[in-house]
Amino acid sequence: MKSAIVLLSGGLDSTTLLFFAKVKGFKVHCLIFDYQQRHKKEIRQAVSIARHARCPFEVVKITLPWRGSALLDEKIPLPEGRSLKKISIREIPATYVPARNIIFLSFAVSYAEAIGARTVFIGANAIDYSGYPDCRPEFYRAYREVLRKGLKSGVEGKTIKIETPFIYRTKAQIIQLGLALKVPYHLTWSCYQGGRRPCGRCDSCLLRAKGFAEMGLKDPNTKIQ
Amino acid sequence: MKSAIVLLSGGLDSTTLLFFAKVKGFKVHCLIFDYQQRHKKEIRQAVSIARHARCPFEVVKITLPWRGSALLDEKIPLPEGRSLKKISIREIPATYVPARNIIFLSFAVSYAEAIGARTVFIGANAIDYSGYPDCRPEFYRAYREVLRKGLKSGVEGKTIKIETPFIYRTKAQIIQLGLALKVPYHLTWSCYQGGRRPCGRCDSCLLRAKGFAEMGLKDPNTKIQ
Numbered sequence: 001m002k003s004a005i006v007l008l009s010g011g012l013d014s015t016t017l018l019f020f021a022k023v024k025g026f027k028v029h030c031l032i033f034d035y036q037q038r039h040k041k042e043i044r045q046a047v048s049i050a051r052h053a054r055c056p057f058e059v060v061k062i063t064l065p066w067r068g069s070a071l072l073d074e075k076i077p078l079p080e081g082r083s084l085k086k087i088s089i090r091e092i093p094a095t096y097v098p099a100r101n102i103i104f105l106s107f108a109v110s111y112a113e114a115i116g117a118r119t120v121f122i123g124a125n126a127i128d129y130s131g132y133p134d135c136r137p138e139f140y141r142a143y144r145e146v147l148r149k150g151l152k153s154g155v156e157g158k159t160i161k162i163e164t165p166f167i168y169r170t171k172a173q174i175i176q177l178g179l180a181l182k183v184p185y186h187l188t189w190s191c192y193q194g195g196r197r198p199c200g201r202c203d204s205c206l207l208r209a210k211g212f213a214e215m216g217l218k219d220p221n222t223k224i225q
Numbered sequence: 226m227k228s229a230i231v232l233l234s235g236g237l238d239s240t241t242l243l244f245f246a247k248v249k250g251f252k253v254h255c256l257i258f259d260y261q262q263r264h265k266k267e268i269r270q271a272v273s274i275a276r277h278a279r280c281p282f283e284v285v286k287i288t289l290p291w292r293g294s295a296l297l298d299e300k301i302p303l304p305e306g307r308s309l310k311k312i313s314i315r316e317i318p319a320t321y322v323p324a325r326n327i328i329f330l331s332f333a334v335s336y337a338e339a340i341g342a343r344t345v346f347i348g349a350n351a352i353d354y355s356g357y358p359d360c361r362p363e364f365y366r367a368y369r370e371v372l373r374k375g376l377k378s379g380v381e382g383k384t385i386k387i388e389t390p391f392i393y394r395t396k397a398q399i400i401q402l403g404l405a406l407k408v409p410y411h412l413t414w415s416c417y418q419g420g421r422r423p424c425g426r427c428d429s430c431l432l433r434a435k436g437f438a439e440m441g442l443k444d445p446n447t448k449i450q
Contacts, residue, residue, distance in 0.1 A: 068339030
């Protein structure tokens with residue numbers, strides 16, 4: 001059975017991705033990051049989801065001695081109530097974390113190479129998104145070349161693939177797929193605030209609400225304490 | 226004064242690089258990694274070197290839950306007494322750490338972006354080296370494209386530069402430069418074993434010895450306890 005790494009945040013996209021990778025026949029190893037994010041709650045949910053899916057998982061702790069993001073620094077207010085219809089790459093929000101996906105992928109490919117997995121799945125999305133540059137297809141195209149040149153597996157002609165199957169899907173399309181795959185959305189957590197209940201105002205809450213609304217469905221996760 | 230990040234291992238190349246960056250007029254911020262390497266001693270030396278150079282520094286701890294390298298797993302023997310004259314990229318040694326420079330650079334560019342530095346220096350060398358793919362110029366060319374596409378600074382046309390000034394220099398040439406820059410080679414540590422004294426047999430010791438021999442000099446660091 002071929003192995004794959006799934007970058008699992010505990011949110012809606014990456015959780016759907018985990019079940020997508022499973023149904024594609026992969027033995028999935030989940031990689032979860034504790035990067036001192038404001039919404040630490042997502043880590044606990046990611047662990048619950050990996051267990052629910054009966055997948056092995058690793059939680060990697062990353063302590064960045066620098067800040068530079070509203071997700072790492074509670075003194076910086078989270079943007080609220082943004083219109084996310086026409087996101088421009090020229091208006092990157094304060095929740096951007098410098099090099100976050102570059103860091104996450106670097107660990108994922110190290111993990112993949114160490115265990116002999118040839119595929120890394122990441123739930124990046126460039127449609128219903130906040131405008132982060134590291135969620136766009138051009139970033140992933142560039143990153144794939146790095147893996148061909150900078151890894152042993154690449155030099156040996158066994159390059160690790162970075163798969164971004166959701167990059168052009170709307171949030172509603174991701175939910176539609178997830179419902180067919182019986183994804184436990186009640187376990188997922190998206191809100192950046194990480195409070196007792198989702199704030200309903202941050203980008204992440206708004207994008208999630210948009211997806212469920214477009215599907216004509218009620219979000220099943222608001223009960224997470 | 227323009228700021229730069231220098232990836233500082235505490236070895237000969239990165240220490241020379243630190244002084245090179247300083248003489249080029251940069252305010253240098255040193256980035257040191259504790260990645261559970263067998264030769265932890267280099268971390269202490271890197272800290273001493275940063276202090277000697279009066280540069281601010283950060284030590285980032287990276288705990289990889291996987292192994293896959295003789296530098297991370299003491300059960301895997303270190304290659305000893307290798308001939309390093311004709312290194313082929315098809316014979317990557319057991320000391321290769323999956324994605325090491327990919328991980329290190331990802332933190333360095335995050336640091337750079339968070340503090341507004343526009344340059345990252347890394348002492349990669351593709352001449353007197355062990356044959357690691359992530360020390361070759363083609364890897365750095367690919368990585369630069371990632372920074373243009375995946376970082377806020379890249380999208381805004383202020384791409385962070387990755388500088389590899391030693392990539393085509395011999396170890397002797399690096400030492401020659403370092404002597405002119407008054408690099409404190411007595412503080413540097415190269416040996417992978419990390420014992421009381423350098424083993425003299427690992428790739429790192431052999432490459433270092435080759436450099437000093439070609440310069441007709443005695444290595445000043447064998448006294449480090």
